[in-house]
Amino acid sequence: MRTGAPAGAAVTLALLLLVQTAPTASAAGTNPFDDAGAFSVYVREDAVLNNHETEGAIAVGGTLTVRSDGGAYALVHVIAGTGDYPVPTVDGDPTRLLIGSYSAASGVVQVKGTGGTAGTALGYAKIVSPDAPFGFAERGGYTQYRDLGNANSAAQGPAIDGINQPWSQNQAGETFRTARDSVAAYVEEGPGFAAGAACLAGLADPSGSRAHRVRVTEDGGKARLELVAGVPNVVDYADLLVGWQGAMASQVVYAGATPAADTPLIVRVAPGTTTVAGSTFGGSGEYASFVMWDLSALSGPVAFGSPSRVDGSVYGPEVDLTASFAPLDGQILTRNLVTTPGSGETHAYLFRGHLDCSGTEPTTQPTSEPTTGPTIEPTDGPTTEPTGEPSSGPTTQPTSEPTTDPTGTTSPTSGAAGSGGDDPDDTLAFTGVGAGVGVAGILGLTAITAGAILLRLRRQA
Known part of the structure; x- marks a missing residue:
């Protein structure tokens, strides 16, 4: 024989x-937030920021409005969150604020960049389209962008304080102006929004093999998640609503693995959802960089948040988001954004999960x-x-x-x-x-x- x-x-x-x-694995992986260009908040069109402050860096493709009540809005490196993130660069300058234009209905943005360790860049303010009645003037030795026809603008707004940009009479506002003609030209350097949405849809597909579909069990109002280490873990947002009368779980706990760079947790929100309750996923700052709220299947108005802390980064490039939080530990990438009055800070826990969207799907x-x-x-x-x-x-x-x-x-x-x-x-x-x-x-x-x-x-x- x-x-x-x-x-x-x-x-x-x-x-x-x-x-x-x-399944195949990608060594580098894909990060949809690469299209935020290292900015902790990137709004593709218009943003209205009424929350307390931002620890990080903000980019707004259209018009920025802050504190319409005339108050001050601070932009710093870190106070209560994390300082472990890079400061974006625009035209060779470290930059905290990059916008298309500024609204006359605003208060004062104070671009400070303070709180970092020695050597951390403080950061500039940059604007693509400086328009009348705005112009540049000196205030306290630094450059201020303000309504030159409004006597109260310097102190009450609308104004942007470029505290780290010294005033020069001969080069007024030169450090504010950008070389390129759009914010997106500086920021959107990732896979693209269509590719990002396709990547996340593929991971969420129950018939796929690159992500673990998370089992959720209710435990006295808590949501117990069974994660698998070493791969993306996708949980349906609806499965987290195990609290009283279908509310968000009072606490998220884990059976086995916990979120990490190679074990990111993605909360997948179904199409048609218009209200999303935020949640924490561990201690303050513990897992925030490894949790993503995936709103890529949604478009149009969505209310998101919680009266307390929210962990994780929000990815909704076609969403017009109204957000409430106290604070939000993560990034935000949306089409339009309104943060509600009374909301707390945003802390720059940049999303650092590795998503495999590059290999060949299994034959079977x-x-x-x-x-x-x-x-x-x-x-x-x-x-x-x-x-x-x-x-x-x-x-x-x-x-x-x-x-x-x-x-x-x-x-x-x-x-x-x-x-x-x-x-x-x-x-x-x-x-x-x-x-x-x-x-x-x-x-x-x-x-x-x-x-x-x-x-x-x-x-x-």
Whole structure:
């Protein structure tokens, strides 16, 4: 009996199947917030900021309005949040504020940049379209952009204090003006909004394999999340509404892995949603850089936030967001933005999750539920099928077969590595790449595929 060649062919084919099934990984990954250009707040069109202050850097493609009550709005590096972020650069200058134009209905933006460690850039203010009645003037030795026809503008607004831009009579306002003709030309350096939305939609697809679909269990009003380490984890926003009468969970806790750069948590908000309740996902600043509120499937007006702290970055490039928070620990990227009066600070916990959107999708996707066999079952066998071979794969093995019986691994009955339990639903329906194609699943699949091919090739021989 010839055994060498058939055995080698079986192993080779089994390994090929495994390569097709296992998801690919991107070393660098994709970050949709690269299209915010390192600004902690990027609004593609117009922004009205009535919250307390921003710790970070702001870019507004259209018109910026701040504190229409005439108050001051500080832009600093850090006070209560984190100082661990880079200051964006515009035309070679570290920049805290980059806008298209400024509204006459504004108060005073004070571009300070204070609070960082030694060597941290304080930052400039930059404006694409300086327009009358605004102009540049001296105030306290620095350059101020204000309504030159309004005697109260210098103290009460509308004005922008370029506190780190010394006044020069001969070069009035030169450090404020940009070389390029749009904010987007400086900021949007990432994959693009269409690509970002497609990436996130692919990760959220239950039939995909690059992300783990998070199981949520209610625990006395808390939401218990079962994450898988090493891959993006996607949870449906609606599944977090386990609080009293469908409110947001009183607390989010974890069973196993916790959010990290290689284990980002993405809260996927369904199309048609117009109100999104914010939440915390750990201690202050603990996981904020690894949580994303994915509003990429939405467009138009959306109310978002909480009367207390909100963790995570908000990604909604087609959303007109009205946000409330106290504070928000994360980035904001939206089409338009209004922050409500009384809201707290925004803290620059930039999103640092790694998302794999670059590889090739598996040829065969895992099933949504574990049925009577593994996802890939040798139903049709090789190209040349011997007469009388059962269509459902091998059910008995001849005595000369290897001691490991393929039929013993046909139905997954224990949780895959990282799945968080031995419920059959845990093995495929909610596991994704980290656990749904885990070591146990791969070995079982290898045994079945190799065993079936060996049997058939031997019978042909």
